[in-house]
Amino acid sequence: MSLGPQDRKSPEGSGRHGGGRRRGGSTTERPRRRRRALRWSATVLAVVILGTAGAGYLYYQHLNANIRKGQRSSADDSKAYKTPANAAGQTPMNILLIGSDSRNTPEDLKLGGHRQSVGAPPLADVQMLIHLSADRKSAAMVSIPRDTRVHIPECKDPKTGKRYPETNDIINVTLARGGAGCTLATWENLTGVYIDHWMMIDFAGVVNMADAIGGVEVCVKQNVWDHPTPAQPGGSGLKLKAGTRKIYHEQALQWLRTRHAWGSDLMRARAQHMYLNSMVRTLKHQNVFTDSGRLMDLAEAATKSLQVSEEIGSVKKLYDLAMELKSVPTNRITSMTMPHIEDPQNSEHVVPDPANAEKVWEMLRDDVPFDKNGKPSATKQIASKTPAAKSPSTDPGRLGVLVRNATQTSTEAAVGGRANDISQVLAQKGYTRATADTSGTLSEESTLVQYPSADLQGDAQAVAKALGIPMSSVKQSTDVSGVTVVVGTDWRTGAGYPKQTKPKAGDMPGNTDSINGADTSTCMDVYKPYQW
Template structure:
């Protein structure tokens, strides 16, 4: 049969390329192995040559796959190497995780910290003066990101940087230096043991267990804004945050009125601006608007189908963030991002802690008693801050949460250090409110009730005159925590109202305006979804029409 006839049987095969050299040189019928034809006229060696070609193709493919996998692994390790990590907590505060809901799910709490560090050339270029180089950084932005147990809602809660709080004893994880407990403004915590001390301070104040922290500095904000491709913001008037005769400093932010995208240094200026908004509290609102807009932007982008954008974002994120060590890998950060990305924007609520002016310093604020406590209770019990959800069982909008209450007394209880009959307990009457005078003899009544329950050394404290909205039991040091909890239990006060404080010398019951009668603490109504406390400022994540008002001296 002619050679052309052989090709005619299989047009896809080119004998000149597929035959081995010895096959091409061997005459027909020479009797050499592999040189003859089969009964059907085809070459006997064709199956083996095909297998050889397939083996070659498979080898090439394997090399390509292995090379790509190796490159991917090396890049993954490169990204992991970018991430800086630190100890989760470095203070004495002990908060308990919220109990799982009916489906075994638990909330996730992440503390986001913005550092004002000037200890790198990039940070110094973006803000501050050279005399601040080497100084301990301050935690100027502090925001708790709370993801509900079912991952259907989220909240972002800010505490103003100049809030005076009780700071627990902290130990610097790098130097081993121990910082004693104190009361000071909350942004100093970063210099008292790193981000772990800031986290411990939040836990002490709120009673909310915080799973992780993430910290970003000036340069990180710029890099992230650039990688995202800009974030949309809005101002109602032209704004220029610059030094004035009455106020030094300023972020340098200069924008025309209306909605626009900000990039790079402008993003940092927006987040740092305070004077142009009129107060530090309004700065928190501007930060909430920025983060909500950033989340909406990321949701709209097809970043995971754009390799270049994805790599830029991954590089910026891993270089910009310092995180607590248990989430210090690309995969874990990616998983966290996906959980937040899955929450609908209208189920994201940004809020600033209810606060009032600090009586000791008008430049500072303190938590607003019962209003702040209500917010912390909603976070501990995983109650949504919005009303846009539906309860799976009732189908009613925002009427309930399927989360179980926060960890109960039995799980959080500590053993008392001494017998009740030997424990000194002070009782203070702080029942005065803005609308009602203090109840006469209230401390004496509760002191006697404690005596009947075995606390024979309970006494009235008349050295301190104050008024508080909500009753608390305070103790000065960790060794008295169990004793304070036992006193609270005897009076029916919830364990969440037992707090360590540097302002007391022993276990102290401070009777608030919420307990004006009786000797057993009254049951408190549980907050419902969307029932936000008074004296607060909130922004919904789906609100695209919100704009910042500019304080008159900074309009142009």
């Protein structure tokens, strides 16, 4: 409302009340000043926001620059199986976690190893596959002992271009034969499981991560000191009193490296699983987003500690991945070690237990939960994994079929004459041009029927049907020139393919030494010579 002339000329304007107007201003001045104040506040706020955003952007770029990246796979070809999406369009995720024993930085050397190791190619002493189910309601962590003898495919070092021929050796040398990508390719070759990403951490990284989350709780039943003995030199140096303890810094690394005090590599894997389960529980209970200092410590430690495959090499992608992992309830997380037996070629090494290891790989490929704590999924996999049936392109009597003997296992020689036996079975069913491959024996855990191009898919399916082989085992492959039956280690005897039973949730082999993520009662037994 405007003021009249009398109001503007009032003698009160020059008196005490006029002084009040100078302090508070007229009613027309107040809106102007308020507008100026609001404009000023908005300007200051904008500067603050932009300044903070700029600092945040720079810090985000700093974290991204911390991350070291590498090629996902060092092998040219992979026959790994990608699990189809469920009805909701979700697919499982598989991440290979690798612990490197590199001593090629001052920090790593200070934490373990000898100076003679500086400059030497690192070994993958810890290898663990993290499987996140398609519905993100369960997870599994599967370790392979470092001294497991496996077939290692041909790998190419992405940095030098050097090619390493395929070989048969213990799995921890894969890191020196083409980097983490070769370790991933070896896992895919062994398990048939498609692995989406790898993540690698070194000695210093383990220490930094343990400190960043405020320590990790572990438990031992007796006082432990992993020190050199007359019978066994070396040792991690871990020294703890019995009971539940929170370990930090170098002790965290010592815990993960300890082997002698637990009695074996199998028990070392158990201790590593206990540590990771405890770390997961700790992170799930912490609300780092309300603690900026802790959040920044974690971000720094994680980005500096990890080397990752290039497709997840950004802060955002790692954050999204962490959130997916964090969503899994702890009682739906199962950690275990690959079923294995003594290597007949070297008693200090192990090889996969053929039947039981294959059962574990099948559960991973088919996304079957390792625990029984979940409800039946409402999202079945789309229709079926079975390829659509196609009509054969030619009569059985005119189709050339090659049969290969792949019944050799890591512990048993191939069954002699197996390819010839199955080719005769095919001849009795009308495939008179079926022949046995005499070029040598192979090793394949599951029997396959392979074909080179789409026009022969129907013929390959017909061959599989004649032998009783499931349609899910009919695969297109560039390794064959015609329809080929690869008789695997799952079919070492008999004329008919043995009926396969699909594993159910929680139906794991007994020799996996599994631990549930919610189990806080597990404690490590200490081997007598290392008790104090």
